[in-house]
Amino acid sequence: MLAIFYIVITFLSGHTSARVLRHWEDLGLLTADRSPHGHRRYGPGQVTRLYRALALRRTGLGLSQIAALLDEQDPDPVTTLRAHVAELQEDLRRRGELYDRLAGVLASLEDTCLTDSGEDQQAQVLMKVIETMTMFEQYVHGYQTEENRRLHDQAGTLVELLHGDTGYPPGTTVLEVGCGVGAQTITLAQRSPGAVLTCVDVSADSLTEARRRVTAAGLDTGTVAFMQADVFDLPHDEGPLSAGRFDHVFVCFLLEHLPRPGEALTRLRAMLKPGGMITVIEGDHGSTYFHPDSEPARDAIACQVTLQHHAGGDALIGRRLYPLLTGAGYGEVSVSPRQVYVDATRPDLVDGFIRKTFTAMIEGVRQPAIAAGLIDAERFDHGIRDLHRTTEPDGVFCYTFFKATATT
Ligand SMILES: C[S@@+](CC[C@H](N)C(=O)[O-])C[C@H]1O[C@@H](n2cnc3c(N)ncnc32)[C@H](O)[C@@H]1O
Numbered sequence: 001m002l003a004i005f006y007i008v009i010t011f012l013s014g015h016t017s018a019r020v021l022r023h024w025e026d027l028g029l030l031t032a033d034r035s036p037h038g039h040r041r042y043g044p045g046q047v048t049r050l051y052r053a054l055a056l057r058r059t060g061l062g063l064s065q066i067a068a069l070l071d072e073q074d075p076d077p078v079t080t081l082r083a084h085v086a087e088l089q090e091d092l093r094r095r096g097e098l099y100d101r102l103a104g105v106l107a108s109l110e111d112t113c114l115t116d117s118g119e120d121q122q123a124q125v126l127m128k129v130i131e132t133m134t135m136f137e138q139y140v141h142g143y144q145t146e147e148n149r150r151l152h153d154q155a156g157t158l159v160e161l162l163h164g165d166t167g168y169p170p171g172t173t174v175l176e177v178g179c180g181v182g183a184q185t186i187t188l189a190q191r192s193p194g195a196v197l198t199c200v201d202v203s204a205d206s207l208t209e210a211r212r213r214v215t216a217a218g219l220d221t222g223t224v225a226f227m228q229a230d231v232f233d234l235p236h237d238e239g240p241l242s243a244g245r246f247d248h249v250f251v252c253f254l255l256e257h258l259p260r261p262g263e264a265l266t267r268l269r270a271m272l273k274p275g276g277m278i279t280v281i282e283g284d285h286g287s288t289y290f291h292p293d294s295e296p297a298r299d300a301i302a303c304q305v306t307l308q309h310h311a312g313g314d315a316l317i318g319r320r321l322y323p324l325l326t327g328a329g330y331g332e333v334s335v336s337p338r339q340v341y342v343d344a345t346r347p348d349l350v351d352g353f354i355r356k357t358f359t360a361m362i363e364g365v366r367q368p369a370i371a372a373g374l375i376d377a378e379r380f381d382h383g384i385r386d387l388h389r390t391t392e393p394d395g396v397f398c399y400t401f402f403k404a405t406a407t408t
Contacts, residue, residue, distance in 0.1 A: 163191060170192075185224065234270070262327055265330070277405060278330065279403070285305050366380055
């Protein structure tokens with residue numbers, strides 16, 4: 001009989017090696033009896049427990065969580081499982097993003113004429129995948145704190161230029177998508193007292209920070225709600241993010257990061273009530289010029305544009321707002337260029353825009369640009385020095401944002 005159980009356990013464990021079973025024993029997840037010769041023996045109760053542990057393991061739960069569940073030591077199994085489902089959801093989102101980015105690279109490779117053959121072509125393909133992953137990792141993980149600071153400085157510096165004509169009447173419902181750490185949310189809420197804002201982002205960490213900032217700014221948290229959502233999952237079938245619930249949709253610096261901005265705009269149109277209005281703000285790095293002019297500085301900027309393109313985004317998207325919005329079925333599309341012009345008479349913009357926003361953003365791609373072989377370190381650093389040079393008393397810097405409004 002015991003031999004049969006031993007066979008069952010070998011069958012159940014499949015690729016579970018003796019070493020793994022020993023490890024599970026060490027953790028108290030499984031116990032085994034010993035034969036007189038010291039061999040492990042499993043009785044019916046132990047086989048059932050192993051069967052259950054393997055089933056739970058396939059859900060991705062950790063071994064200590066499984067042990068606590070099987071021993072009925074977990075005080076709140078439902079909460080444990082809910083937390084696990086949330087982790088799986090986040091994992092799926094990240095994998096989806098990775099999928100989109102790699103699919104974007106492949107599409108861009110198909111568009112690009114790769115004339116070289118053999119090893120050269122393989123090297124190009126590999127290099128593009130490496131660039132993409134470097135940008136992806138940097139954006140998703142390490143880059144965010146710096147990026148958040150930059151967005152915050154940018155939002156503060158450019159409030160009048162970008163938002164002077166934005167304000168939503170009391171009682172209207174506004175959906176902000178890709179709210180990040182709330183840099184624009186605060187301005188929107190301050191300029192729209194009584195409007196009800198729902199702000200979504202895919203990043204749970206950014207939402208936590210956005211909530212903190214809105215509270216710290218003393219805003220009425222009763223009229224600003226934050227939710228985690230992916231624009232490509234909108235509208236939801238039911239609930240606060242279902243179709244046709246909003247008078248206004250607001251997006252700022254979101255489309256430039258998306259692999260399919262047209263699809264995102266179509267999904268956002270579905271979120272609006274009939275006659276509702278969308279506002280979109282995006283930059284366009286091709287609109288950058290400065291004095292003294294510098295080829296190395298332009299090369300460093302081009303690295304950012306190339307890397308963002310390979311990562312599935314478009315740093316030149318400002319100029320595409322009109323075709324994107326009309327293509328997504330919106331009417332009354334109106335785009336207005338908002339030029340930032342900076343010289344020594346605007347020391348706030350010299351610091352807030354040239355140094356802390358634009359140059360900081362270009363400096364942020366130093367590592368992937370060099371790693372990808374787009375530029376050498378010396379030329380990149382020369383370019384950055386020349387961008388800083390434009391902050392001197394005779395320097396001038398110009399950049400154009402594009403703000404569009406449109407109706408359903
Ligand atoms: C450059 S930040 C802009 C944040 C904010 N709108 C601002 O202007 O400060 C882009 C934001 O879009 C979010 N995002 C990226 N892809 C998204 C998606 N598929 N759905 C929703 N948000 C997304 C990112 O997490 C990030 O917070």
